[in-house]
Amino acid sequence: MSINRILIATTNKGKLREFKELFKELEVEIISLEDFEEKIEVVEDRLTFLENAIKKAKEYALFYNIPTIAEDAGLEIEELGGFPGVYSARFFAFKEFGGEEPIQESADRANIMKVLRLMEGKENRRARFVSNVVFYNPDNFGLWTEGYLYGRIAEKPQGEKGFGYDPIFIPEGYSVTLAQLDIEEKNRISHRGKAVRKLLELLKKILK
Amino acid sequence: MSINRILIATTNKGKLREFKELFKELEVEIISLEDFEEKIEVVEDRLTFLENAIKKAKEYALFYNIPTIAEDAGLEIEELGGFPGVYSARFFAFKEFGGEEPIQESADRANIMKVLRLMEGKENRRARFVSNVVFYNPDNFGLWTEGYLYGRIAEKPQGEKGFGYDPIFIPEGYSVTLAQLDIEEKNRISHRGKAVRKLLELLKKILK
Numbered sequence: 001m002s003i004n005r006i007l008i009a010t011t012n013k014g015k016l017r018e019f020k021e022l023f024k025e026l027e028v029e030i031i032s033l034e035d036f037e038e039k040i041e042v043v044e045d046r047l048t049f050l051e052n053a054i055k056k057a058k059e060y061a062l063f064y065n066i067p068t069i070a071e072d073a074g075l076e077i078e079e080l081g082g083f084p085g086v087y088s089a090r091f092f093a094f095k096e097f098g099g100e101e102p103i104q105e106s107a108d109r110a111n112i113m114k115v116l117r118l119m120e121g122k123e124n125r126r127a128r129f130v131s132n133v134v135f136y137n138p139d140n141f142g143l144w145t146e147g148y149l150y151g152r153i154a155e156k157p158q159g160e161k162g163f164g165y166d167p168i169f170i171p172e173g174y175s176v177t178l179a180q181l182d183i184e185e186k187n188r189i190s191h192r193g194k195a196v197r198k199l200l201e202l203l204k205k206i207l208k
Numbered sequence: 209m210s211i212n213r214i215l216i217a218t219t220n221k222g223k224l225r226e227f228k229e230l231f232k233e234l235e236v237e238i239i240s241l242e243d244f245e246e247k248i249e250v251v252e253d254r255l256t257f258l259e260n261a262i263k264k265a266k267e268y269a270l271f272y273n274i275p276t277i278a279e280d281a282g283l284e285i286e287e288l289g290g291f292p293g294v295y296s297a298r299f300f301a302f303k304e305f306g307g308e309e310p311i312q313e314s315a316d317r318a319n320i321m322k323v324l325r326l327m328e329g330k331e332n333r334r335a336r337f338v339s340n341v342v343f344y345n346p347d348n349f350g351l352w353t354e355g356y357l358y359g360r361i362a363e364k365p366q367g368e369k370g371f372g373y374d375p376i377f378i379p380e381g382y383s384v385t386l387a388q389l390d391i392e393e394k395n396r397i398s399h400r401g402k403a404v405r406k407l408l409e410l411l412k413k414i415l416k
Contacts, residue, residue: 050262051259051262054258054262140403141351141354141410142351142352142353143349143352144349145348145350146348146349147348198348199349202414208413
């Protein structure tokens with residue numbers, strides 16, 4: 001099977017750069033949603049990361065008729081029964097667990113503040129980041145990989161790198177947060193890095 | 209990556225036999241749910257074939273810790289807006305579209321009777337069978353394929369072979385129903401046959 005182009009279904013420039021770097025080996029052209037004038041909106045309304053990522057990959061792949069990669073990821077906190085989970089990006093607005101958190105600086109900051117408020121005084125701070133990366137070929141097959149990063153929720157935000165919940169997530173075996181790690185080290189250990197490398201390994205075999 | 213055994217997550221002996229035959233080339237041991245004493249029940253409660261098949265493959269794979277293949281399939285009728293769809297197996301009990309159909313001979317027969325009743329006098333009889341086959345490796349990746357068989361709903365049941373809606377489905381280019389075709393010919397053109405052969409082709413590359 002031969003493929004010339006792959007669409008990375010993200011509008012996040014940082015993620016796109018990471019994918020382009022990692023996918024160099026495949027010798028296919030990597031394009032992004034920015035490369036299309038006609039836009040569609042895909043609502044991430046499913047109950048799992050995998051179902052959201054599959055929905056995105058399929059809808060974009062079928063609309064633009066091009067093999068597509070999409071990702072969904074989030075934070076799962078044991079003490080909160082796996083929340084914020086698929087609500088990670090909009091946890092601040094989630095009405096359960098103490099209601100809405102006002103946005104002050106940014107949505108990221110509001111999400112972090114809500115988690116810290118809910119975790120105040122809690123002993124069990126175990127958590128994990130989950131990433132599901134999906135490749136879908138309009139030629140009727142799909143492929144997904146999963147990556148996990150285990151760790152714990154910090155008592156307060158630290159570090160300026162990364163994004164999302166990185167400033168309050170301390171990976172297992174570390175004493176600093178993800179937001180204090182260089183991008184190379186983060187990618188090496190991160191849920192997304194693991195899932196993307198696994199996908200790349202499978203795609204290399206399939207596209208041969 | 210090397211795999212010694214694959215679980216086919218089906219209790220349908222006919223399907224299991226087909227899978228074993230098709231998967232000979234892979235040189236792995238094919239086992240079925242019957243080979244385990246400890247049983248779990250997986251509820252097919254999702255809104256798409258793919259999500260149901262993924263749910264089954266993942267739950268069995270993680271419970272028995274073995275790479276697993278699961279399938280979900282059904283009939284989509286254009287005039288009924290895609291129904292019975294994921295409700296194909298229990299359409300007779302589905303409360304929409306004219307309510308429940310009493311079971312007389314069998315659930316298959318009740319499903320067929322309900323479809324024929326709803327399609328009485330309808331001009332547009334276009335329909336398709338859809339199959340989604342999923343392979344899931346507890347080593348954190350999955351793979352799915354899709355197969356379609358286009359055709360139309362017959363005016364009355366004909367043929368004794370196959371199962372499910374086969375007696376009222378006339379494939380494109382045929383003048384007989386699926387239930388009038390030999391198993392070899394059915395497998396050659398069927399949604400399930402196409403999806404399984406595609407999966408096999410991908411697995412051969414990945415497991416090399």
